[in-house]
Amino acid sequence: MSPTKMPTERTVTLKDVAEHAGVSPMTVSRALNKPATVSETLRARIGASVESLGYVQNLVAGALASAGSNVIPVIVPSLSNSVFVEVIAGIQDVAQAAGYQLMLGNTEYDLDREYGAVSTFLGWSPPGMIIAGMRHLDRTRNLLKRWGKPVVEMMEYGTQAIDMNVGLSHYKAGETMATHLVTQGYREIVFIGCRIQADYRAAQRYKGMDRILARHGLHRREPISYDGPSNWALGGDALMDVLEATPKVDAIFFANDDLAVGAILRAQREGVAVPKRVAIAGFNGLGLADLVQPGLTTIMSPRLEIGRVAARQLLDRFAGHTPAKRRVDVSFQLQVRGST
Amino acid sequence: MSPTKMPTERTVTLKDVAEHAGVSPMTVSRALNKPATVSETLRARIGASVESLGYVQNLVAGALASAGSNVIPVIVPSLSNSVFVEVIAGIQDVAQAAGYQLMLGNTEYDLDREYGAVSTFLGWSPPGMIIAGMRHLDRTRNLLKRWGKPVVEMMEYGTQAIDMNVGLSHYKAGETMATHLVTQGYREIVFIGCRIQADYRAAQRYKGMDRILARHGLHRREPISYDGPSNWALGGDALMDVLEATPKVDAIFFANDDLAVGAILRAQREGVAVPKRVAIAGFNGLGLADLVQPGLTTIMSPRLEIGRVAARQLLDRFAGHTPAKRRVDVSFQLQVRGST
DNA sequence: CTGAAAGCGCTTACAG
DNA sequence: CTGAAAGCGCTTACAG
The missing domain is CATH 3.40.50.2300 (Response regulator)
Structure with a gap:
């Protein structure tokens, strides 16, 4: 029962959310970081996918890509x-x-x-x-x-x-x-x-x-x-x-x-x-x-x-x-x- | 003279250090993180390059690549x-x-x-x-x-x-x-x-x-x-x-x-x-x-x-x-x- | 002991 | 408003 022993499930990524919601990863990224730039329908769908998959943004990857944290x-x-x-x-x-x-x-x-x-x-x-x-x-x-x-x-x-x-x-x-x-x-x-x-x-x-x-x-x-x-x-x-x-x-x-x-x-x-x-x-x-x-x-x-x-x-x-x-x-x- | 105005010099990366020292990036990475696995000659040369270029490791990239910080x-x-x-x-x-x-x-x-x-x-x-x-x-x-x-x-x-x-x-x-x-x-x-x-x-x-x-x-x-x-x-x-x-x-x-x-x-x-x-x-x-x-x-x-x-x-x-x-x-x- | 390839999971910049 | 491509700067895993 030690947490280290648990087979760590593969991390849920942006891509997974995207597939689940039937959109591109880019759209998910936007929905998360600049909600205003995404249509409301998609935003809702994406939100539901995030929720159901238990997605947690990888801030490290974000910081690397955008060269800033x-x-x-x-x-x-x-x-x-x-x-x-x-x-x-x-x-x-x-x-x-x-x-x-x-x-x-x-x-x-x-x-x-x-x-x-x-x-x-x-x-x-x-x-x-x-x-x-x-x-x-x-x-x-x-x-x-x-x-x-x-x-x-x-x-x-x-x-x-x-x-x-x-x-x-x-x-x-x-x-x-x-x-x-x-x-x-x-x-x-x-x-x-x-x-x-x-x-x-x-x-x-x-x-x-x-x-x-x-x-x-x-x-x-x-x-x-x-x-x-x-x-x-x-x-x-x-x-x-x-x-x-x-x-x-x-x-x-x-x-x-x-x-x-x-x-x-x-x-x-x-x-x-x-x-x-x-x-x-x-x-x-x-x-x-x-x-x-x-x-x-x-x-x-x-x-x-x-x-x-x-x-x-x-x-x-x-x-x-x-x-x-x-x-x-x-x-x-x-x-x-x-x-x- | 405000720092934000200074034209930020391109960041020095592992690759730069590698070129300067005439080795592969991988070797520089090893010299920095597991010095024991690199020959002493190279280690010294790499150390000198790091010093002279003012290289600072990008921990964000490291954390992403190794999936841990x-x-x-x-x-x-x-x-x-x-x-x-x-x-x-x-x-x-x-x-x-x-x-x-x-x-x-x-x-x-x-x-x-x-x-x-x-x-x-x-x-x-x-x-x-x-x-x-x-x-x-x-x-x-x-x-x-x-x-x-x-x-x-x-x-x-x-x-x-x-x-x-x-x-x-x-x-x-x-x-x-x-x-x-x-x-x-x-x-x-x-x-x-x-x-x-x-x-x-x-x-x-x-x-x-x-x-x-x-x-x-x-x-x-x-x-x-x-x-x-x-x-x-x-x-x-x-x-x-x-x-x-x-x-x-x-x-x-x-x-x-x-x-x-x-x-x-x-x-x-x-x-x-x-x-x-x-x-x-x-x-x-x-x-x-x-x-x-x-x-x-x-x-x-x-x-x-x-x-x-x-x-x-x-x-x-x-x-x-x-x-x-x-x-x-x-x-x-x-x-x-x-x-x- | 050293290196070439692939990939970590995002975002930027460009198209449409 | 949405997406396909390229890349951020490292390290892992495999060769040699």
């Missing part, structure tokens, strides 16, 4: 980060509604793997591609440029896009948060994140912060970076570590809200007064940021929006228009709450 | 639920390492859309498929059965699998939590979730709980169901609602940890004593459950594990073995913490 590859650096997941959900919303399928690639923040994913995906003759980030290997950029089809680089906003681009300036986000902290009177500020070497968007936020600290003549510190993906518990550990190692720190800018929320929950349990003893700030704008006590000061990044815009930019180009904006800065918003 | 469709009911995302990450881990790509389908808990996704995906001649849940339309089941290739139904564990299956019994999970609550002395227990009509796994947890309440002769209540996807804030609102509407409730079993954590955070802010005034329990085992105060009593479900096992079951079958177990019960674990 409706599958859009999406390449992200991580799936353990909820941010990318939300972006993917945004892309799905728009793409699936327009009849496109998503193919998923995960690079684990490795640019060589990114190249591999890109070149494999190109082999599927997709109509376009969405890729996270604007830093790639030269050969990846060249491959995509030579390819010539629509490409959206998302998450960050920049001037050197391969083609289209949607995101925000992480550097400015870092500046904004740092300015807020300095204005609030904090003087000993530290940045804490995970795999900052690879997650260069986090690194850009650090640099934005560092610039502001420099401008104000404040103490500048190297960012503290932990290995592995970030999670809530780690934020709490990081908080306790830094308070012990560098007691005079009076504010922490975490690379993301997961870490920052974890830190606030831990502070509460350990009796560390936030923001009195130490202020805590994050980045992303998770729903949770507003529920902990004190509320987390953070920067809202429009993740769903980034995904939706990326998909729309692609769809616009598929439809032949130049999208209204080839580069979209979705910006961000500082949310000040009790933690700072 | 390396793309595995994964169909889930939601992407806004972090549970499915983790499962997908687990599948990716295993599948991508083995050279398979994932194609993503989201049904939004709609069985008709599920049927659509399944039949579209079949058109891509995948070697197998992974689908969440064991409840489908009859025609979906029939389509997959007739298809005859490996199919894994994941998330729940059951006896009526189309083919292979990995998950856990949500009914038993509900029984387990209810038994715990009753043992702790709670008597007025209510179940709160989101779109319980569609999310029948949550409904099964409710039923498991209901059975235990009945057995103990306790007050049985209809589950409370909110529309739309669950989120942290909603859990807090639900808590306040139920305390006002049904003051004698002394324990809440939330359909998931997102809701339950939200409820605990809200209780803390509103000065509702947990578990004294009301006990709170969840389901999933999010990392956050251990960080809030009091810690959340919940049921750990091995989400990454489910994904990994599903992928491995598929890979086993691709390799021709019957997997060790065709149906895998990954089970679950009750985690008792301060909230009950």
Whole structure:
């Protein structure tokens, strides 16, 4: 009874449907793909044949014959980060509604793997591609440029896009948060994140912060970076570590809200007064940021929006228009709450 | 300079590489797909030609000729639920390492859309498929059965699998939590979730709980169901609602940890004593459950594990073995913490 | 170890 | 509105 053992019945093809309906394969193809070009009588007859034979279109053959498919590859650096997941959900919303399928690639923040994913995906003759980030290997950029089809680089906003681009300036986000902290009177500020070497968007936020600290003549510190993906518990550990190692720190800018929320929950349990003893700030704008006590000061990044815009930019180009904006800065918003 | 305007250079094909290297296309195909079957001299020459021409294999043509691709469709009911995302990450881990790509389908808990996704995906001649849940339309089941290739139904564990299956019994999970609550002395227990009509796994947890309440002769209540996807804030609102509407409730079993954590955070802010005034329990085992105060009593479900096992079951079958177990019960674990 | 032939199941482009 | 021919770019199955 194992399915592999079942004698697989010969696949039903267009030709079978055509014979069953007494028309040519071409007519069946039209009835299926451009119903309006086929007379109603035939359309009905063909529909009945499709139904009774259990015909399923072979999309692979279709893609080969027409040199194009409706599958859009999406390449992200991580799936353990909820941010990318939300972006993917945004892309799905728009793409699936327009009849496109998503193919998923995960690079684990490795640019060589990114190249591999890109070149494999190109082999599927997709109509376009969405890729996270604007830093790639030269050969990846060249491959995509030579390819010539629509490409959206998302998450960050920049001037050197391969083609289209949607995101925000992480550097400015870092500046904004740092300015807020300095204005609030904090003087000993530290940045804490995970795999900052690879997650260069986090690194850009650090640099934005560092610039502001420099401008104000404040103490500048190297960012503290932990290995592995970030999670809530780690934020709490990081908080306790830094308070012990560098007691005079009076504010922490975490690379993301997961870490920052974890830190606030831990502070509460350990009796560390936030923001009195130490202020805590994050980045992303998770729903949770507003529920902990004190509320987390953070920067809202429009993740769903980034995904939706990326998909729309692609769809616009598929439809032949130049999208209204080839580069979209979705910006961000500082949310000040009790933690700072 | 828009990529669409660039005169797309003719695609480089196998034949081009063959001519460049002075061999037959067949030899190039072998060098690429089964390097061991080609002499080293030729392999090197072909590699050089591939490099210099910038050849990218056309996977669509390959899939058509060999009647199979390396793309595995994964169909889930939601992407806004972090549970499915983790499962997908687990599948990716295993599948991508083995050279398979994932194609993503989201049904939004709609069985008709599920049927659509399944039949579209079949058109891509995948070697197998992974689908969440064991409840489908009859025609979906029939389509997959007739298809005859490996199919894994994941998330729940059951006896009526189309083919292979990995998950856990949500009914038993509900029984387990209810038994715990009753043992702790709670008597007025209510179940709160989101779109319980569609999310029948949550409904099964409710039923498991209901059975235990009945057995103990306790007050049985209809589950409370909110529309739309669950989120942290909603859990807090639900808590306040139920305390006002049904003051004698002394324990809440939330359909998931997102809701339950939200409820605990809200209780803390509103000065509702947990578990004294009301006990709170969840389901999933999010990392956050251990960080809030009091810690959340919940049921750990091995989400990454489910994904990994599903992928491995598929890979086993691709390799021709019957997997060790065709149906895998990954089970679950009750985690008792301060909230009950 | 290498190659010539046939074909995978569609769609494009041309006729009528 | 409908159809016969050619071809998309590979791989399978057979020879040598």
